[in-house]
Every structure is written in structure tokens, then in C-alpha cells.
Amino acid sequence: MEKGNLLVGQAGGCTAVINQSLVGIIETAKKSHAVEHVIGMRNGILGVLRETFFSLDTFDKKTLMLLKNTPSSALGSCRYKLKNKDYKAVLASLKKQNVHYLLLIGGNDTAQTCLQIAYYAREKGYPLSVVAVPKTIDNDLPCMDHTPGYGSAATFVACATQEAGKDTEAMKDVDPVKIIEVMGRNSGWLVAAAALGKRCEEDAPHLLYFPERPFDENRFLDDVKKVYDRIGYVVVVVSETIRDAQKSRIGAKKSGIIADLFGHQYVEGTAVKLCQLVEKKLKLRARFDKPGTIQRMSMNYISPTDRREAYMVGEEAVRLAVKGTSGIMVTLERILQKPYRCRVGSVKIEKIAGVEKYLPNYFINRKGNFVTKAFYDYALPLVGELPTFIRL
Amino acid sequence: MEKGNLLVGQAGGCTAVINQSLVGIIETAKKSHAVEHVIGMRNGILGVLRETFFSLDTFDKKTLMLLKNTPSSALGSCRYKLKNKDYKAVLASLKKQNVHYLLLIGGNDTAQTCLQIAYYAREKGYPLSVVAVPKTIDNDLPCMDHTPGYGSAATFVACATQEAGKDTEAMKDVDPVKIIEVMGRNSGWLVAAAALGKRCEEDAPHLLYFPERPFDENRFLDDVKKVYDRIGYVVVVVSETIRDAQKSRIGAKKSGIIADLFGHQYVEGTAVKLCQLVEKKLKLRARFDKPGTIQRMSMNYISPTDRREAYMVGEEAVRLAVKGTSGIMVTLERILQKPYRCRVGSVKIEKIAGVEKYLPNYFINRKGNFVTKAFYDYALPLVGELPTFIRL
Numbered sequence: 001m002e003k004g005n006l007l008v009g010q011a012g013g014c015t016a017v018i019n020q021s022l023v024g025i026i027e028t029a030k031k032s033h034a035v036e037h038v039i040g041m042r043n044g045i046l047g048v049l050r051e052t053f054f055s056l057d058t059f060d061k062k063t064l065m066l067l068k069n070t071p072s073s074a075l076g077s078c079r080y081k082l083k084n085k086d087y088k089a090v091l092a093s094l095k096k097q098n099v100h101y102l103l104l105i106g107g108n109d110t111a112q113t114c115l116q117i118a119y120y121a122r123e124k125g126y127p128l129s130v131v132a133v134p135k136t137i138d139n140d141l142p143c144m145d146h147t148p149g150y151g152s153a154a155t156f157v158a159c160a161t162q163e164a165g166k167d168t169e170a171m172k173d174v175d176p177v178k179i180i181e182v183m184g185r186n187s188g189w190l191v192a193a194a195a196l197g198k199r200c201e202e203d204a205p206h207l208l209y210f211p212e213r214p215f216d217e218n219r220f221l222d223d224v225k226k227v228y229d230r231i232g233y234v235v236v237v238v239s240e241t242i243r244d245a246q247k248s249r250i251g252a253k254k255s256g257i258i259a260d261l262f263g264h265q266y267v268e269g270t271a272v273k274l275c276q277l278v279e280k281k282l283k284l285r286a287r288f289d290k291p292g293t294i295q296r297m298s299m300n301y302i303s304p305t306d307r308r309e310a311y312m313v314g315e316e317a318v319r320l321a322v323k324g325t326s327g328i329m330v331t332l333e334r335i336l337q338k339p340y341r342c343r344v345g346s347v348k349i350e351k352i353a354g355v356e357k358y359l360p361n362y363f364i365n366r367k368g369n370f371v372t373k374a375f376y377d378y379a380l381p382l383v384g385e386l387p388t389f390i391r392l
Numbered sequence: 393m394e395k396g397n398l399l400v401g402q403a404g405g406c407t408a409v410i411n412q413s414l415v416g417i418i419e420t421a422k423k424s425h426a427v428e429h430v431i432g433m434r435n436g437i438l439g440v441l442r443e444t445f446f447s448l449d450t451f452d453k454k455t456l457m458l459l460k461n462t463p464s465s466a467l468g469s470c471r472y473k474l475k476n477k478d479y480k481a482v483l484a485s486l487k488k489q490n491v492h493y494l495l496l497i498g499g500n501d502t503a504q505t506c507l508q509i510a511y512y513a514r515e516k517g518y519p520l521s522v523v524a525v526p527k528t529i530d531n532d533l534p535c536m537d538h539t540p541g542y543g544s545a546a547t548f549v550a551c552a553t554q555e556a557g558k559d560t561e562a563m564k565d566v567d568p569v570k571i572i573e574v575m576g577r578n579s580g581w582l583v584a585a586a587a588l589g590k591r592c593e594e595d596a597p598h599l600l601y602f603p604e605r606p607f608d609e610n611r612f613l614d615d616v617k618k619v620y621d622r623i624g625y626v627v628v629v630v631s632e633t634i635r636d637a638q639k640s641r642i643g644a645k646k647s648g649i650i651a652d653l654f655g656h657q658y659v660e661g662t663a664v665k666l667c668q669l670v671e672k673k674l675k676l677r678a679r680f681d682k683p684g685t686i687q688r689m690s691m692n693y694i695s696p697t698d699r700r701e702a703y704m705v706g707e708e709a710v711r712l713a714v715k716g717t718s719g720i721m722v723t724l725e726r727i728l729q730k731p732y733r734c735r736v737g738s739v740k741i742e743k744i745a746g747v748e749k750y751l752p753n754y755f756i757n758r759k760g761n762f763v764t765k766a767f768y769d770y771a772l773p774l775v776g777e778l779p780t781f782i783r784l
Binding site (some may be wrong): 005010013014016040044063066070071072073074075077078159160166172178217292294301387388389390 | 554
């Protein structure tokens, strides 16, 4: 591989540890003889098209430490899908900057972008190593044990459920039903994480609803009623993307659906709809919490394992790129369950691009309203410390 | 005052540090010669009516430590308003338990309850010291500098705004407008707290809307447009109880309003409504975060000052009660601004009951859409450490 510049960008939804990967890349690239300069693109691939670049190799130690401890994508993000007419401009922009190593930190959509650029560069005979660095709180990337970003968002969701659960428990005479709406796009990994702090039957959460299972209003109401009758309050954690048997999003009004360029839909009313259902049909007061982007940005609930691994995938991406490897995504492989041990690996981007990994059947109980013991074994090593609360 | 039992309860919305006050009470009462036993009532004053009591003076150190670090009201809470027919039953229940010291940890509503019981006991010639212990994340109690519980919820709101703000900044090409809906009942103290981590003009939040000012849709849209035109993204923090000039709650559908026994209304749609407004009128994508009860329960964002002061008000309540003082609420008085020093005091409950303290005019800017420098001076000593993030 010839000596050249390394260009890095961040794309898609942000995480609390995505800048750890960025610093992993910067620090490793600075040590590499193959890399002349480390350059950042602003707002993902849009930065290449707009030619908004900035130097990343002049930061001092203090700046890098600050950067590591800043959530969200410090380079700016995007959800831009490359059009056919863009490739020429992308390649011209890369050539102009003498970029021979292109690293994009992102999820499925970013993998698609990397793949297309890698193909195009090869076709045009331009020497370019394209390496994708995994990042998503959704944990929905295939071919890896888990994704950087998931462990921290999972820690937030688990703790928030424990904490808001204590609130509902104390307020059961006032607002006995709590609906917590969490992210996760089309997969239920984050909903599942809500269960991680539960130690006994009375602890929250009591019910989980995953996008992997069709949502049935009557079954939901029946589930809520049963828990209420048994302990007097109910904490439900639900994905913002649950759908009914006809694949319609729960709480969606036609006017309320917005889709981005990759076709991902946003619905603002899932939890509101469920609260209304509970109040109307069960005559129980219900309120909802929707932590929204707070769940993926919370620095005080970061998982130390997640932080470390996010840095590791950044380091590995540079190592692979300067070896001349292209068209791959770095992965995380669990090599030991107890004590938990994880190492980095890699996979061809073809296997990742556009593929979503759902919560497998063996992590969801038969009724489709909670996780199994196997999920705890899988997920507990990935999250930070979960508190122990008292019940008098 | 004669020797007797001390009964303690918790009422109203929970906080992350309310159990600090409870432990302050238990530990101080155990040292007092006037107190025979420390008893807890379950679910506030309802516990007295239902005679659901439990012993609190047998806890070991480890249990008390766990209790301190558990958010929410460990004794259970309520929003029950005593009816005329209840007083007799309340007094009978207190006599039966040989209670001569009654301590209730709560806000305005609890103050009302304490006042009524103190009157009734005096009228019936039963020796009873009733002392109210302040608690509310809303910070809306008069006659005191601030309330225990506020500093921790304020820390959460400030940090969540900084963090979610970084998310919106990175995602400005996708979702440029973020609405964060926070609590605070009819006062804007928590909305104001969202500003505490802002260090420069570009930092979130950019706009705040308080229940103290009538909300005008056109002015709001104009404000949002201006910020967007200047920096390309907008983070708005808004109280869940904002009202228009006709005093109608924003986002309220008739069917969506529920009121509790004290007449407090809940509306589930404020942030949803504002997102719809922005998308329809400004053609900008808007999303919302509504941390809900998570904002008042988050143990990883506790303010150390708040934690300490919540314990102090509990201690002081016992000291005052065993001296025979009745019909008072403990207060917090700021005696020095720099370095911040605070001491406990007390005030007659008559001055608190049913009175709400709003954000004063000198803490709100002229346009009614942000706080003043004076608010920072007031609030910064009350919150925990606010992070410093980098902008590349």
C-alpha cells in the first residue's frame, strides 16, 4: 500500500462512545508509517462531497482526552445515501486529499456506503483501503457478538428502568402504569436490556414488547391487567417500532410518519397510544417516559467494557487499513463467556451491508413479553454496574 | 413533650434523594431520648388510615446505606387529600400507635395535610408535634432558598440537555430540531436548570419556555426559525405545563387531561404538539425527548449538595419535633453565596400550604425564552459537576 492520508468520518445515529473509536483511530494512525496525515470529514460522507475536511493529527493529549469523554459524533453525522452521480465526486475529492485509507464509523447504512465506495475505487483503479468501524446502540449488526455503543445505551436503559420502576412502585396509588419507550430501530436488543437490573418478580420491568413479535392490543391489555392484579403496578418497556400483525406501526397516524433517506420511519406516538389504551380500556392511569436521544448520550451510565471495546475497534480498523485490507468491517468476537473475554476480528462488508440482526427466538420468552435467562448470560457482561435498591 | 413514637411518611412525587431525608430522620430519632420507636407509614397518609405501619428502628448500618442510595419513596407515596371524615380516623390511628411525633416528607400538598392534622390534634387536645420535611424536584416551595430534590433533578436536566444537545448538533442534517419536555408542575425551575451547562452561544439549549409566561405559537416558531438560520439546529427545553394566553395547556386534548385529587392536571402531548408545529409550519424535522420520571430518579446524576441537604432537613425535623415544635416545615437558608453555605431553618406551615413559588421575573429574560445570568448564580451551587464537552 502506498503512503497516503487517512480520512475518517462518523455516520448514522450517535452513541456515547463513538468518539472513543475516533480517538482509537487517531492515536493508532499517528503511530503508523503508512499514514501521512489524519483527516476528518464533517457530517459523514457529505463532508467528502462538500469537501469539508479538518486536520485531526495535531491534537494534544488533553484534547484527545476531552474528545473521548464527549458523547455524540464529534465530526458530525449524516444519513446521506450516495447517489450514482456522487461516486465520481467522492473519488475526485479523495484523490485531491491524497486519501488512501478511508474509515467510516457507523452501522448498516454506513456499511453500504463503504461497500459502494470500495467497489467504485477498485473499478477506477485507485488504491483505497475502505474499512468500516461498527457503531450502533441498536446492536443490530450481523457477524459480530455485539456492537460498540450498545453496552452503554443498554446500561442507561437497564438503570432507568430500575429507577423509574421504583418511582412507579412508590406512586402506585396515583399512576400505577408506566410505559417506557426505547429505541433500537427494528430490533429489540435495547428493550431486552431493560430487564438486566431485575432481580425478583416484583422488580421492574414486568413486561417487554419487541419489534420482533407482532403487537396485539388485547394481549397487551390482558398482560398489564394480570400484573396489576398481582402487584398493583406495572412497568412496561416497549420499542418505538412495534408493529401489529398487519405490520402497521403502533401509534402511527399517517401524517405522523416521517422517513429518512434510508427509508427508516419515525413515529412519535407509540407510548402515547399505549397510555391511552390502558386508560380507556383498563381505567388505570398510565404515564410514559421516552428518554429519546438521552438514552444514547448519557455519559454517567457508560459501560466501561463498551468504552474499552469502542476504542479497540478504532485501533484495529487502522491496523487493517494500513495492511491494505479493504471492503471489511471490524467486528467484536466473544472468546470466553466466564470471565468475559472479547477480541476484535473482521468480516467482509457484503455480509453486513443492509442486513439487520434481530433478537433471536431463544432470547424471547414463549409469550413474547419478556426475555429468557439466556439473554441475561449474553448481555450482563456488556453493561456497567447495575445498582441494588432496597424494598422495605 | 411526652415520650412517644415517631411516625414518618413520604408523599407526592418522588425524588432521587428523598430517602436521604428518611435516613436522616431515622438516625436522629434513634439517638433521641424522647422517641421510643421510629415507625413508617406505607403510602403517605393513606398508611395511617389503612393502619399499614412498619418498624424503622431495627435497620442495621448496611440497610440504612442501601436505603440512602435507593431513589424514590421507600415507604411508598400517595396523593391523597384528607377528607373531613378522615380526621377522626387519622387521630385514632395515631393514638393507637402512641405517636407523638408526626413527620411527613413532601411538598405543598403534604404541607396542607400536615397543617390540617396539626389543627385537628390541637383541637382535640392530643399532644402531637407535626413537622413537614421539604421535598420536591419542582423547587416550588416558598419561604426557602430551594428544596431538597431540586438539585439532583436539575443536574439530570442540565446534563441531559448538554448530552442530547451534542446529539442534535451532530445530526443536524437529519433531525435539526429537538424538543426536550421536562417536569416542574406550574413552575419553570427545572426548565431553567437545562441552561446550566451552556457555555457559549452554540451550546444547547437555545430556547426555554416556562409555565410562568404565556406560550405563543407564532413567537415560538419565530424563535426556532431564527436559531436554525443562525446555527443550523435548535434544542428547545419546555415545561410540560406551558399554557397559551387563554390558560389552555399546550398539546391538551380534552380526553387527554387527567387530574389527580389535588387538581393537578397531566397532559401527555406537549412535546408531540410542538414537534408537529415545527414540522408543519417550518418544514423542519423535529423529535422529542421526554425523560419523565427518569429525570427525578437518576442516581448517577445526583448532586452531592442535594444529597447532603436532604439528609440535613431530616435531622432538623426530628430535633424540632422532639422540642415540641409543631405546625412547621423545615427550610433551607443560603447564608453565603461564595463559597456556597446553607443552613437549616423552619417556617410555619401556614406560609407554605397551597402556595407555589414561581420562577421570579429576574431569572427570566425579557423575551421570555431564556434565563438570566442571575439564575446561574443562584442555581450553579445546587447542582453536581457539569461536564465539559469538545466541539471540533
